[in-house]
Amino acid sequence: MIEILTSTALNTVQDFGRPQAMSLGVSWGGAMDRSALALGNILLGNPADAAGIEVAFFPFRIRFLEERSFSITGAQCHASLDNLSLPANWAITAKAGQILTCGALEKGCRVYICVEGGLDVPIVFGARATDLKAALGGYHGRGLQRNDHIPCGPRTLSLPAGGYGLTCPPPLPERGSVTVHALAAAEYHDFTPESRARFFSQPWRITSQANRAGYRLEGDPLRRASDRELFSHGIMPGTVQIPPSGQPIIQLADANTMGGYPKIATVIESDLRLLAQAPIGASVFFHEIDIDAAVQRQRDTVRQFQDNTMKFSELRGSLIPWKQKK
Structure with a gap:
């Protein structure tokens, strides 16, 4: 379980959304940057669409109430676990009581925090994503608030000391x-x-x-x-x-x-x-x-995604070892 230490309506629980419910008038929803959410889950051995936290308002802080591996992907920010600085696109294990802080942004707009086992919030219309307009899904259908306690799925992973990250995360746009x-x-x-x-x-x-x-x-x-x-x-x-x-x-x-x-x-x-x-x-x-080029770009994206969702034991070959951020 994790405890939220920052209140804002802009930070929400998200997964891949509800495309199958659009015919009912329900928004697709889900993570704005699905590639970043998928990468965070892949680093932990979760299903790519497991629910995580989309952070759009900073600084953002959470406390781990139990030992739990987590990842931080998407936008580059000044992130730390207690006093340990974390690189971007990284997975590491937090001990009970440790606090993760996502500080000032360096590049990009949205950070994704995934946890081992995913966030265990109710499934509504086939997804756990928060729909703020309809006040459904996520954690009580709203943005995260201080003192919220969010349960996590079962632990299944043992990470090396210091954690690891991928060498080639998806590129971020320049700020301009x-x-x-x-x-x-x-x-x-x-x-x-x-x-x-x-x-x-x-x-x-x-x-x-x-x-x-x-x-x-x-x-x-x-x-x-x-x-x-x-x-x-x-x-x-x-x-x-x-x-x-x-x-x-x-x-x-x-x-x-x-x-x-x-x-x-x-x-x-x-x-x-x-x-x-x-x-x-x-x-x-x-x-x-044109449509042919669009289809090819989408196929390339899907192929890259499929390559990244290989069995977790195989993925470890492309991981880079821990190096303290200076």
Whole structure:
């Protein structure tokens, strides 16, 4: 069991979400950076989609109430276990009473803390993920608060002293900008040729109106060639809508399942993790891609993921030994 020592609505229990429940009007949800959550679980021998903590507000502190192995992945932050500094993308065993602190960020936006056996919170609509809008899943359907006590699954792992990490974690975007690949969407040709060209050429700034549901962007506005009305239609994470203001909205993990704004593009699934790690104020560049290239990039991502989810005993061959962070 672990004890939460920091209160904030932004830090939540997440897994891979509820894609199978979208037909019921339930958001996909789950970790914004699923690759980071999967990596953290792989380091511990957990299923890749085991529930962990998504940390988006810092500093964040937890106390281990029993001896328990854990990992820290995703964004790079000043992390320590009591007075021991921890490298990024690392797994180590904490003794009962030790405190993990995730301090100031160095790169990226979201840190993932996974524990041996996963977090043992109730399964709702097929997942343990927290849906803040619907107040379901996770730990009582809300963000984590000081004095919360979260149970963990059974212990199954024995780590070497000092722990270990992987040599090649997924790259993080630079703090100033991020480039993502996107497909033209259903209403792409409703926009003027100038607007279509501008969408894929100019930088778009992530505004302060950015959360797990979506990012509002800012740049030279886009205009439609016609003002035809649209019925509400299905949307999903990655959908880029253009409201009357002409400023794009990228739908993300906790997006609604329906919306009526025209869709100009869809960010491919494998690039959503880059948006999850891009901070407010960063510039987003959209790179146009066709369906064949998008499918190949997704296949490459799945293949890499499958390579990383080999049996844990085989994975140890790619681990690097402990070295105290200076």
